[in-house]
Amino acid sequence: MSGWSYAKAGVDLNLHRELHRIALDSVARVNSVVSGKLGMRCGGIGSYSGWVTVNGLDISLHVDGVGTKSLIASALGKYKVIGWDAVVINVNDVVCSGVQPIALVDYIAMNYPNDVAFKEILEGIEEAAITNELLMLGGETAILADVIKGIDVVCVVLGVKKYYNGFKALRGDVVVGLYSNGIHANGYSLVRKVIESTVGYEAVINGVKISDELLKPVTNYAPLILESLSKNLISSAAHISGGAFKKVRRILDDGLNIVIETPKPPKVFELLMDLGNISTYEMYNVFNMGIGMVVTLPNDNLCEFKSAAKRYGIETAELGYVVEGEGKVILNTYYGDVIEF
Amino acid sequence: MSGWSYAKAGVDLNLHRELHRIALDSVARVNSVVSGKLGMRCGGIGSYSGWVTVNGLDISLHVDGVGTKSLIASALGKYKVIGWDAVVINVNDVVCSGVQPIALVDYIAMNYPNDVAFKEILEGIEEAAITNELLMLGGETAILADVIKGIDVVCVVLGVKKYYNGFKALRGDVVVGLYSNGIHANGYSLVRKVIESTVGYEAVINGVKISDELLKPVTNYAPLILESLSKNLISSAAHISGGAFKKVRRILDDGLNIVIETPKPPKVFELLMDLGNISTYEMYNVFNMGIGMVVTLPNDNLCEFKSAAKRYGIETAELGYVVEGEGKVILNTYYGDVIEF
Numbered sequence A, B: 001m002s003g004w005s006y007a008k009a010g011v012d013l014n015l016h017r018e019l020h021r022i023a024l025d026s027v028a029r030v031n032s033v034v035s036g037k038l039g040m041r042c043g044g045i046g047s048y049s050g051w052v053t054v055n056g057l058d059i060s061l062h063v064d065g066v067g068t069k070s071l072i073a074s075a076l077g078k079y080k081v082i083g084w085d086a087v088v089i090n091v092n093d094v095v096c097s098g099v100q101p102i103a104l105v106d107y108i109a110m111n112y113p114n115d116v117a118f119k120e121i122l123e124g125i126e127e128a129a130i131t132n133e134l135l136m137l138g139g140e141t142a143i144l145a146d147v148i149k150g151i152d153v154v155c156v157v158l159g160v161k162k163y164y165n166g167f168k169a170l171r172g173d174v175v176v177g178l179y180s181n182g183i184h185a186n187g188y189s190l191v192r193k194v195i196e197s198t199v200g201y202e203a204v205i206n207g208v209k210i211s212d213e214l215l216k217p218v219t220n221y222a223p224l225i226l227e228s229l230s231k232n233l234i235s236s237a238a239h240i241s242g243g244a245f246k247k248v249r250r251i252l253d254d255g256l257n258i259v260i261e262t263p264k265p266p267k268v269f270e271l272l273m274d275l276g277n278i279s280t281y282e283m284y285n286v287f288n289m290g291i292g293m294v295v296t297l298p299n300d301n302l303c304e305f306k307s308a309a310k311r312y313g314i315e316t317a318e319l320g321y322v323v324e325g326e327g328k329v330i331l332n333t334y335y336g337d338v339i340e341f
Helices: A013-038 A069-076 A080-095 A115-131 A188-196 A210-214 A222-230 A244-251 A267-276 A280-286 A299-311 B013-038 B069-076 B080-095 B115-131 B188-196 B210-214 B222-230 B244-251 B267-276 B280-286 B299-311
Strands: A050-054 A057-065 A099-110 A135-143 A151-161 A174-179 A236-239 A256-261 A291-297 A316-324 A329-332 A338-340 B050-054 B057-065 B099-110 B135-143 B151-161 B174-179 B236-239 B256-261 B291-297 B316-324 B329-332 B338-340
Touching: A013 B115, A013 B135, A050 B099, A050 B135, A057 A080, A057 A099, A057 B057, A057 B099, A057 B135, A057 B151, A069 A080, A069 A151, A069 A188, A069 A210, A080 A099, A080 A115, A080 A151, A080 A222, A080 A236, A099 A115, A099 B050, A099 B057, A099 B151, A115 A135, A115 A151, A115 B013, A135 B013, A135 B050, A135 B057, A151 B057, A151 B099, A151 B151, A174 A256, A174 A299, A188 A210, A188 A267, A222 A291, A222 A299, A236 A244, A244 A280, A244 A291, A244 A329, A267 A280, A280 A338, A291 A299, A291 A316, A299 A316, B057 B080, B057 B099, B069 B080, B069 B151, B069 B188, B069 B210, B080 B099, B080 B115, B080 B151, B080 B222, B080 B236, B099 B115, B115 B135, B115 B151, B174 B256, B174 B299, B188 B210, B188 B267, B222 B291, B222 B299, B236 B244, B244 B280, B244 B291, B244 B329, B267 B280, B280 B338, B291 B299, B291 B316, B299 B316
Parallel strands: A099 A135, A256 A329, B099 B135, B256 B329
Antiparallel strands: A050 A057, A057 A151, A099 A151, A174 A291, A174 A316, A236 A291, A256 A316, A329 A338, B050 B057, B057 B151, B099 B151, B174 B291, B174 B316, B236 B291, B256 B316, B329 B338
């Protein structure tokens, strides 16, 4: 059997990257005109969160949605998790840019006014907003019969840039992985194709109850990362979301490599790999493989960081080092392959 | 033939209002916990734009999308307008809360990486951003095969509250309507059902070329409204978008009525009304009927406001007055019916 890939499941990351390039060109054109005209400063575009300076305050804005995980939520009739996730994927991103998240708006598009789903989604948003101390400034609910087949849940987080350290790995740093709570909210187009074409959502395999695994909430790393930035414990953080381990490149300057050894991934990833006959490269290119956030820090701070993580209930693993190199992320995978991003 | 209605076309505004209520409850719960904890002030929730006070700055955040107008864009292969609209519907909203828009992020969801559509949408966003002097702080492009059938285009606008007048009609004010450029971006679920079940998009009827009419861009009222607020010319402004003339209630205090006589609507609305056998009430409940923005102002400012509008190429019509009453918007429609919202 020829294996499943993200492209075969409908998401071609190369085409996606091409769209991203088009968008960044557009952003650059607009900002050169507008910032010239108004004398306004902005930055961080293309990193985890862009910002604009208003009255000396760097205000950041970030948008992300839960994607096709919502289809699993619909199939299983459990919606709260996608509300939670929609908030948490945003705050996990912005803290990697040193941004203190402050408020949010949500955008929920549905094919009909499904009040049961809507209430559960909002419960999840509420819980994540309160956990992260975010105000809610409003939102939009769009009923888009014929555009949407299920539900699309998107959040936008407003924040203020608070930390100006913490964005690039430094030579000699230790690389620490923060464990994920399963698949989180990326790669679901591939997950669905694999599960639907094989065992189905109701299956229990090697002790893994598929339906439970696929709806686990995204781990909220934001409070730990913010605390670590405030105490100057870490030099950088990379949220492993869409694009998976390629995201680690964001924290890497030219002249350095990050060399990591990835731990044994949780059962659900091995199951997907086997069921879908997915290549090792594709797995680490699409999924977090058990590591939802990567941070770099001086060895001297390791103990304090690990005990902070423990306090937040987040398990850690030392993955490797930042060394001299050519700007590469080198993964020594659990399966013996070496992958360079 | 029994007539078409928005509910029959899949959008039940009563159910939609119920979702809105659920969302506002959620917002209230979160904000009471979070603002108590952090001592942060926020407001404007449920009006055109909510805001949060950070360092003495009232920062506003607003989200809106073009809805099912994107299906017409897809059917006719013309996408630029939905990019433009996605920005303009947001700025038209926030200026009604006295907010100076500053920056945006976009969210574009597609069923496959359609680079042609994507480029055109971004051209529209660029043009509207430059026109309104908005920086672009990033965005998200989601490929959601199986969730999205076409394209969903959403924008989020960040702004700063600049004007604290300008939100309620005052007794004795004149009510002025600002002409729209056709249907703008609301009611498209109904538009599509009517056109698809009758003449089709290629028809030309009474000199109205349907395909052109349905893709006219939303009028950009923001610069005019901001200038009028800065000069203290107007007491309030109401963007006539989703919910149409019901939106006028937002600028109305208890103890006052707004009594207006609506002008003859442009041909496209009469055509839809005839083809779909739609009731007068439903037309004014769903569509702008030729008036995209309503402002109230003292009679003394009328000349100056009208000449400002002219400068921006926006035509105006005096529609009526603000009088003592019971908090009602009373429309004397062109068709002789009297509608109360």
